[in-house]
Amino acid sequence: xxxxxxxxxxxxxxxxxxxxxxxxxxxxxxxxxxxxxxxxxxxxxxxxxxxxxxxxxxxxxxxxxxxxxxxxxxxxxxxxxxxxxxxxxxxxxxxxxxxxxxxxxxxxxxxxxxxxxxxxxxxxxxxxxxxxxxxxxxxxxxxxxxxxxxxxxxxxxxxxxxxxxxxxxxxxxxxxxxxxxxxxxxxxxxxxxxxxxxxxxxxxxxxxxxxxxxxxxxxxxxxxxxxxxxxxxxxxxxxxxxxxxxxxxxxxxxxxxxxxxxxxxxxxxxxxxxxxxxxxxxxxxxxxxxxxxxxxxxxxxxxxxxxxxxxxxxxxxxxxxxxxxxxxxxxxxxxxxxxxxxxxxxxxxxxxxxxxxxxxxxxxxxxxxxxxxxxxxxxxxxxxxxxxxxxxxxxxxxxxxxxxxxxxxxxxxxxxxxxx
Numbered sequence: 085x086x087x088x089x090x091x092x093x094x095x096x097x098x099x100x101x102x103x104x105x106x107x108x109x110x111x112x113x114x115x116x117x118x119x120x121x122x123x124x125x126x127x128x129x130x131x132x133x134x135x136x137x138x139x140x141x142x143x144x145x146x147x148x149x150x151x152x153x154x155x156x157x158x159x160x161x162x163x164x165x166x167x168x169x170x171x172x173x174x175x176x177x178x179x180x181x182x183x184x185x186x187x188x189x190x191x192x193x194x195x196x197x198x199x200x201x202x203x204x205x206x207x208x209x210x211x212x213x214x215x216x217x218x219x220x221x222x223x224x225x226x227x228x229x230x231x232x233x234x235x236x237x238x239x240x241x242x243x244x245x246x247x248x249x250x251x252x253x254x255x256x257x258x259x260x261x262x263x264x265x266x267x268x269x270x271x272x273x274x275x276x277x278x279x280x281x282x283x284x285x286x287x288x289x290x291x292x293x294x295x296x297x298x299x300x301x302x303x304x305x306x307x308x309x310x311x312x313x314x315x316x317x318x319x320x321x322x323x324x325x326x327x328x329x330x331x332x333x334x335x336x337x338x339x340x341x342x343x344x345x346x347x348x349x350x351x352x353x354x355x356x357x358x359x360x361x362x363x364x365x366x367x368x369x370x371x372x373x374x375x376x377x378x379x380x381x382x383x384x385x386x387x388x389x390x391x392x393x394x395x396x397x398x399x400x401x402x403x404x405x406x407x408x409x410x411x412x413x414x415x416x417x418x419x420x421x422x423x424x425x426x427x428x429x430x431x432x433x434x435x436x437x438x439x440x441x442x443x444x445x446x447x448x449x450x451x452x453x454x455x456x457x458x459x460x461x462x463x464x465x466x467x468x469x470x471x472x473x474x475x476x477x478x479x480x481x482x483x484x485x486x487x488x489x490x491x492x493x494x495x496x497x498x499x500x501x502x503x504x
Contacts, residue, residue, distance in 0.1 A: 110219055110220065111219060111220045111221075111222050112152070112156065112214045112215065112216050112219040112220070112221065112222045113148060113149040113150035113152060113179070113181075113219075114146045114147065114148060114149060114152075114156070114179070114186075114214050114222060115146060115147045115149055116144065116145075116146050116212065116224050117145045117146055117147055117184065118143070118144070118145040119142070119143070119144055119145075119212060119224070119226060120141075120142070120143040121134070121140055121141075121142055121210065121226070121228070122134075122138075122140040122141060123141075123143075126210075126226045127226075128224060128225060128226060131207070131227045131228070131229050132210075132226065132227070132228045132229070133228075133229050134194045134228045134229065134230055135194070135230075135236065135263070136194060136195060136230055136236070136238065136263045137193070137194060137195075137236075137238030137239075137240075137261070137263045138193075138194050139191055139192070139193045139194070140191065140192055140194060141189065141190070141191050142160045142171070142189075142190045142191060142192055142210075142212075143187070143188075143189055143190075144158055144160070144187065144188045144189075144190070144212055145185065145186070145187050146186050146187075146188075146214070147182075147183065147184040147185070147186065148179035148180055148181055148182065148183050148184075148186065149181065149182075150179075150181045151178070151179060151180055151181050152178060152179035152216055152219075153178045154178075154216040154217045154218060154219070155174050155175065155176050155216065155217070156174070156175045156179060156214060156215070156216045157172055157173070157174050157175075157213075157214070157215045157216070158172065158173050158174075158175065158188040158190070158212070158213070158214055159171070159172040159211075159212075159213045159215070160172075160190050160192060160210065160211065160212050160213075161192075161210075161211050161213070162192065162194075162195065162208055162209065162210055162211070162228070163209065163211065164208075165195050169192055169193060169194070169195065170192075171190040171191055171192055172190070173188045173189070173190055175188065192210075194228070194230065195208065195230055206229070206230045207227055207228070207229050207230075208227075208228050208229075208230055209225050209226070209227060209228070210225070210226040210227070210228050211223050211224070211225055211226075212224045212225075212226070236262070236263035236264035236334055236336075237260065237261070237262065237263060237264075237268065237271070237291075237329045237330070237331075237334045237335065237336040238260070238261050238262075238263040238336055239258065239259065239260055239261075239327065239329065239336060239338045240259040240260070240261050240305060241257070241258070241259045242256065242257070242258055242325075242327050242338050242340050243256075243257040243258075244256055244257070244325065244340065244342050247345060248314070248342055248343065248344050248345065249314075249344070249345055249346075249347055249376065250314055250315075250316065250317075250318035250319070250320060250344055250345070250346055250347060250434075250435070251314055251315065251316035251317075251318065251347065251378065251380075251435060252313075252314060252376075252377075252378060253311050253312065253313045253314070254311070254312060254314070255309045255310070255311050256275045256309065256310045256311075256312060256325065256327065257307070257308075257309055258273055258275075258307070258308050258309070258310065258327060258329075259305060259306070259307050260273060260288060260291070260305065260306055260308065260329050261291070261304055261305035261306075262291035262292060262293050262304045262305070264293055264334065265293050266293055266333075267290065267291070267292045267293055268290065268291045268331050268333060268334060269290045269331060269332075270287075270289070270290065270331050270332070271287075271288040271289060271290065271291055271329060271330070271331045272285055272286065272287055272288060272329070272330055272331065273285070273286055273288055273308060273310060273327065273328070273329045274310075274327070274328045274329075274330075275310040275312055275325065275326070275327050276312075276325075276326050277312065277314075277323050277324070277325055277326070277342075278324070278326065279323055279324070280314065280315060280318060280323065282312050282313065282314060282315075283312075284310050284311060284312050284313075285310075286308060286309075286310050288306055288308055288329070289306070291303070291304055291305070291306065292304050310327075314344065316381070316435045317435050318344055319344075320344055320345050320346040320438065321343075321344060322341060322342070322343055322344075323341075323342055323343075323344060324339055324340075324341060324342075325339065325340045325341070325342050326338075326339055327339075327340070346434055346438045347374075347376055347380050347434055347435065349372070349373070349374070349380070349382075349432070349434060349440065350372070350373030350374070350375060350408075351370065351371070351372060351373070351432055351440055351442055352370075352371040352373060353368070353369070353370055353371070353442050353444065354368055354369030354370070354371065354410075355368060355369070355444075356444055356445060357444065357445035357446070357447065358415075358444075358445075358446060358447070359446075359447040359448075359449050360415075360417050360446065360447070360448060360449070361417065361448065361449055361450065362417050362418065362419050362420070362421050362448065362450070363416075363417060363418075363419050364416070364417055365414055365415060365416035365417070366414075366415050366446060367412055367413070367414050367415075368412075368413045368414075368415065368428075368444045369410050369411070369412065369413070370384065370410070370411045370413055370430065370432070370442055371408055371409070371410050371411075372401060372403050372408060372409050372410075372411065372432065373403075373408040374403040374404065374405060374406065374407055374408065375406065376405060376406075377405050377406065378405050379402060379403065379404050379405055380402075380403050380434070380435065381400065381401070381402050381403075381435050382400070382401045382402075382403065382432055382433065382434065383399060383400055383401075383432075383433040384396045384398070384399055384400075384401065384411060384413075384430055384431070384432055384433070385399070385430065385431045385433065386413070386428070386429070386430045386431075387428075387429045387430065387431065389426055389427070389428050389429075391417065391418055391420070391421035391422060391426065391448070392415055392416065392417055392418070392421065392426055392428060392446060393415070393416040393417075393418065394413065394414070394415050394428055394430070395413070395414045395416075396411065396412075396413055396414075396430060397411060397412040397413070397414070398411050398412075413428075413430055413444070415428050415444070415446050417446070417448050421448050422448070423448050423449060423450045424447075424448055425445060425446070425447050425448075426445070426446045426447075426448065427443055427444070427445060427446075428443065428444045428445070428446055429441050429442065429443045429444075430442050
């Protein structure tokens with residue numbers, strides 16, 4: 085009897101484990117209702133014609149066959165190429181059984197001509213995958229026939245430096261390819277920032293198709309650089325870079341967002357606080373450091389402070405590359421200024437118009453004023469010359485008195501020695 089109970093228990097545990105395994109292995113309960121590639125509706129039996137190198141939107145619409153409380157990840161991808169071609173979107177809204185109209189909007193950059201064989205077209209497979217935690221992934225397959233135009237250009241990459249400084253020159257690194265089935269001669273590339281009126285064009289040359297094996301020096305893809313020079317007064321911000329490749333038969337354009345920064349500045353103030361009295365002045369130093377590889381022009385503008393007169397020795401300063409310069413700022417207290425502490429600010433402006441304030445503290449002390457006044461009076465030039473003249477006059481007067489008092493004595497002495 086006991087052995088039968090044990091066997092029944094094992095069977096129950098096995099059935100329970102099997103049931104749990106079945107639940108765990110359940111497919112994601114979704115049904116694909118619609119797939120569009122570049123606005124073209126596809127069925128599993130259909131074939132979509134795609135041009136190499138194109139970026140196409142992929143629209144997926146599906147229904148829920150059961151409740152799903154986990155996040156559902158929708159992925160579209162094309163496999164078996166050198167570069168991963170994939171895009172994903174996570175639907176964080178729980179799926180409700182019987183509800184239709186769930187959507188995902190994605191995009192794919194189709195394989196380039198470098199990924200295809202020498203033929204003018206090639207079939208590839210687009211996969212649409214649904215995945216959720218605790219479920220088995222579900223996939224649907226669609227056929228895309230990759231095709232080459234007779235004449236077609238494409239960009240494999242458009243790269244710019246991460247840091248672009250106003251007033252500098254920077255490279256636009258471009259890899260251009262011939263996506264077509266025919267050789268393209270005399271190809272040009274133009275890069276521009278329309279908002280700044282900046283534009284530059286270079287000659288690329290001839291681009292062969294993959295089927296052109298007659299000329300080893302002519303390739304189907306080339307790497308080129310276009311250098312753009314920014315105006316010195318370019319305001320920092322976000323701009324749109326446009327790149328166009330073209331020849332007589334084909335043209336292609338691409339856009340890229342770039343961020344232009346202000347020039348790097350180093351501002352080192354000297355003594356931050358000084359004490360003066362009414363009518364006196366103090367001098368502060370502002371050291372401008374230019375760590376850039378080009379000359380930078382600064383404009384220094386003082387702010388108005390009541391009771392003080394602020395003057396900048398050099399309002400416009402030119403600082404060479406990787407160097408520094410010291411600018412004097414004179415602060416004079418008016419005769420009517422009240423005793424107290426004052427903040428003096430000068431704004432250091434770059435060529436692009438951005439401003440960085442530098443502040444100093446001026447203490448006006450009345451006690452120092454009276455002491456200084458006495459010192460100043462005692463050292464006044466008029467007083468000094470007056471004292472000198474008085475001393476000279478006294479000396480001369482003493483000499484005169486001495487001479488006058490000595491003459492009678494000398495006459496009397498001469499008379500005493502006379503023989504008459």
